[in-house]
Amino acid sequence: MNETERTAAAMHNIQFDNNELAGYQTLLGSSKNYDTAHTPVDGSTEELRIAPLIWWNVKEHLDKPGLANSALKQYAVLGYEPSSHSDDGKTYKPVLLNTNAPWSAFLCGSQGSGKSHTLSCMLENCLLDDPQIGKNPHPLSGLVLHYDGSRGSGVCEAAYLCSKIKTRVLVSASNYGNLKRKYEEMARKCGGEIEVHKLLISTKHLDTERVKTLMAVTRGEEAPLYIQTLIKIIRQIAIDGGGVGTFDYKQLKEKLEEQMFSEKQNQPLQLRIDLLESFLNINPLVSEKDHLVGAPGELLIVDLTDPIVDVDMACVLFDTCLSIFLAQTSCGKVVALDEAHNYLLAENAAAKQFTAKLMKMIREQRHVGARIVIATQEPSLDTSLLDLCSITMVHRCTSPAWFEVLKKHVAGLYLSGADGGNGEIGGGDRKSLDRALFAQIVALKLGESLLFCPTAAMRTDGEEVQRMLEKFVTLRTRARLTADGGATRVASDV
Numbered sequence: 001m002n003e004t005e006r007t008a009a010a011m012h013n014i015q016f017d018n019n020e021l022a023g024y025q026t027l028l029g030s031s032k033n034y035d036t037a038h039t040p041v042d043g044s045t046e047e048l049r050i051a052p053l054i055w056w057n058v059k060e061h062l063d064k065p066g067l068a069n070s071a072l073k074q075y076a077v078l079g080y081e082p083s084s085h086s087d088d089g090k091t092y093k094p095v096l097l098n099t100n101a102p103w104s105a106f107l108c109g110s111q112g113s114g115k116s117h118t119l120s121c122m123l124e125n126c127l128l129d130d131p132q133i134g135k136n137p138h139p140l141s142g143l144v145l146h147y148d149g150s151r152g153s154g155v156c157e158a159a160y161l162c163s164k165i166k167t168r169v170l171v172s173a174s175n176y177g178n179l180k181r182k183y184e185e186m187a188r189k190c191g192g193e194i195e196v197h198k199l200l201i202s203t204k205h206l207d208t209e210r211v212k213t214l215m216a217v218t219r220g221e222e223a224p225l226y227i228q229t230l231i232k233i234i235r236q237i238a239i240d241g242g243g244v245g246t247f248d249y250k251q252l253k254e255k256l257e258e259q260m261f262s263e264k265q266n267q268p269l270q271l272r273i274d275l276l277e278s279f280l281n282i283n284p285l286v287s288e289k290d291h292l293v294g295a296p297g298e299l300l301i302v303d304l305t306d307p308i309v310d311v312d313m314a315c316v317l318f319d320t321c322l323s324i325f326l327a328q329t330s331c332g333k334v335v336a337l338d339e340a341h342n343y344l345l346a347e348n349a350a351a352k353q354f355t356a357k358l359m360k361m362i363r364e365q366r367h368v369g370a371r372i373v374i375a376t377q378e379p380s381l382d383t384s385l386l387d388l389c390s391i392t393m394v395h396r397c398t399s400p401a402w403f404e405v406l407k408k409h410v411a412g413l414y415l416s417g418a419d420g421g422n423g424e425i426g427g428g429d430r431k432s433l434d435r436a437l438f439a440q441i442v443a444l445k446l447g448e449s450l451l452f453c454p455t456a457a458m459r460t461d462g463e464e465v466q467r468m469l470e471k472f473v474t475l476r477t478r479a480r481l482t483a484d485g486g487a488t489r490v491a492s493d494v
Contacts (some may be wrong), residue, residue, distance in 0.1 A: 021428070024311060046362060050366075052103035052390050053456035056093035061460045073099035076125035076134030079118075079477040082448070093474060095451075097125045099136060099332075102365040104372040106386055107449075108402070109395025111421040114447040116157045117484070118393060118477045119336055119375045123158060126334040126371060129167050129295050132481060140332040141294030142369070143325045147343045148305045153187050156181070156301050156338055160485035162192035167299045170199040170291055173278060175306035179431045190483035197291055199302060199317070202279035205292070206247040206325045208238045213319050214279070215272050216312070216350065226265040230256070249282065290320060294329035311343050315350035316345070319357050323444075326361070326368055334371040335361070341378035355382045362388045380405045392452040393475070396444040403438045412452040412472040413437060444474070451475040 048054075048062070062071050075093060076099060080092040082197060105122065107115040123144070129136040142165075146156035161167060171179040180196040187194040201214075212236060233255045237248060253273075281288075294300055302321050304314045326333065337344070337358075342352055362372055362385070374385060379394075379402050386392065386409040394406060394413075407413045416437060439448060456468040 010239060010304070029166060032144070040428060041405050047455065047467075048457055050098070050101040050103075050104075050280055051455050051457045051467075052098055053451075053453050053468075054096045054098055055456070055458045056096065058465055059096060060172035061465070062116065067107055072096070072098065072100070072135075073096070074134075074136055074384055075140060077120060077478050078125065079475045081275050081473050082476050083474070095123065096134065096480070099126050099134075099371070100138075100141065102369060102371055103391060104362045104389040105374070105391035105393065106379075106389040107375040107393045107395065108374065108397070108406075109377065109449070110397045110399075112446070113376055113397065113444070114449070114477060115375050115377075115395045117447060117480065118395070118449065119373055120158055120161060120480055120482065120484075121337065122373055123161060123299065123336060123467055124165075124481055127161070127299060128481065130164075130481060131299065138332065139297035140334045141296055141329050142299040142334045142336065143294060143322070144301045144336045144338055145318045145322070146298065146303045146338045146460060147309075147311070147318075148304065148339065149311060149342055155182050155485070156303050158299065158336065158338055159183060159301055159484050160190055160192075160483040161188060161299055162165070162194040162333065163190045163483040164189050164481060165297065165299050167192070167301065168195035168197060168291060169301045169303055170197055171303050172306040172309050173198045173200075174308045179303060179305065185358050186485065190485070192483065195227075199279055199291075199304075199321070200294070201279055201320060201324070202281045202284045202288075202290060203247075203249045204251055204284065205328070208234055208247055210217045210320050210323060211249070211252070213316055213323075213353070214276050216316060222267070224268075226261055226269050229259060229261075230269070233259075237478055249280070271346070275313065290328070292324045292328065294333065296329070297329045300325070311346040312350045315346070315348075315354040319350070319354045322357065322361075326370065332369050332371075334373065336373040336375065338375055340374050340376040340381060343378070344381045345378060352382070356383070359384055359388060377401075379409075383409050386410065390455060392439055393449040395449045396441065396443055396446075396454070400438065402453060403434075407434070409412075410452050412450075412468075412470050415470040416472070440474075445476075448479045449477070 025302075054075065059072055059075070061307055074227075075096040077094040078097040080094050084093045107118055109115045123142055125133060125136070126140040127142050144156060144158045144159070153292075156169075159167060160167060169179070169183050176196070176198050183194050214408075215230070222440050233252065237251055237255070240251075241248065256269070291300070302318065303356055304317055309317075320336065325335070358372070358374075359382070361368065361370060365372060372389075374389070375404050379386065383405065386406070392410050397403070416433060444450070451474070452468075452472045454467065454469050455467045458468050458471075459466045
């Protein structure tokens with residue numbers, strides 16, 4: 001090849017490289033679309049579409065002509081910043097909860113701080129289509145999990161939503177009469193209607209994993225022989241069924257009866273079976289309604305408060321009910337854990353397994369179309385829950401130990417103390433900033449919280465929307481539309 005030919009070949013290669021590079025540009029786009037602090041309204045709209053919280057001025061900006069693709073489709077008022085009122089001091093700009101996109105929220109605070117009120121408002125936002133609070137053309141289906149080991153709190157507070165929302169409660173058969181009376185009395189007082197049924201899981205919903213969960217079957221070196229035999233039988237039934245996930249419970253009973261267990265082995269096995277069958281509907285009627293399947297705009301509460309049901313069994317049943325609800329409910333879903341410290345703080349295998357299920361659900365919330373709310377007095381549950389949630393609302397608390405936990409797992413609290421303050425606290429040394437932050441939490445009024453949500457759309461700057469990132473604000477939760485059952489009982493109420 002002579003010099004002229006080599007030059008021509010080189011020019012051809014350069015032209016080819018330029019054409020190839022140009023072809024990739026539609027995929028790469030402008031770098032400003034990936035700016036972490038600002039989202040161009042007329043460019044990438046995905047982050048706005050899935051932002052958990054939207055401030056009012058951002059909504060107004062998105063409602064402008066020509067921005068129809070960015071406009072909010074489904075939202076409701078969660079609350080407002082007390083400092084956001086207009087000059088007349090009478091008009092507040094609301095903070096909107098985006099109910100159209102999946103998110104997860106962690107609500108914590110001392111008893112009587114307003115976290116259950118906030119939980120109820122979030123449920124209203126997801127389930128009600130009422131112009132007083134926003135637009136909800138496609139209501140979600142709600143599931144609330146409740147357990148009170150002390151049995152002193154009466155009914156689940158979320159049940160007061162029955163004054164405006166169709167609500168049914170599933171309870172254990174051994175406490176059915178007691179809880180049915182309490183829930184129906186509550187509904188009469190608040191002018192609502194409520195259905196109370198025994199929690200009976202249809203055998204058609206059983207699969208290999210759910211049977212193992214319900215029977216508290218775990219594999220390990222220390223598992224007794226009858227458990228190892230049980231695992232072998234369950235595995236063989238799954239193989240015989242073609243590996244499609246369904247499970248024949250009657251076949252399990254038959255195969256267990258064929259085993260020659262000793263009396264010492266048979267007693268604990270029979271205890272597991274009896275406990276399992278107390279929550280199973282072994283012969284469901286074709287016309288019988290499936291109470292664990294949700295419907296749009298309806299609330300399902302699973303209340304396992306019962307002197308017979310311990311924390312271990314409650315977690316096992318919650319795990320199974322949640323799994324069925326997510327799999328069988330076709331519309332969007334919101335799942336709430338009421339007073340989660342009552343069952344997630346337990347140091348047992350069932351609580352750890354259920355916590356792992358929750359973390360998996362939060363990680364996959366976009367794929368299962370779920371919104372998750374965890375309300376607790378104890379922020380020191382499994383702190384991975386704090387790490388994963390997209391919204392954190394810290395209501396009033398007075399424990400320095402709780403503050404230390406929050407500071408390690410909430411970016412806004414950590415950074416406010418680490419770099420001179422990016423939230424509502426001014427600059428200063430780390431120790432002084434921590435004291436100021438804790439004092440601010442202690443001074444929160446009823447219904448107020450420090451709100452942390454890095455992906456919230458807070459303000460507009462020209463054609464760009466600013467996210468919250470490491471900042472935080474004080475939020476006051478709005479008034480409820482449904483009956484409020486969270487008032488503190490005083491001596492004169494007796």
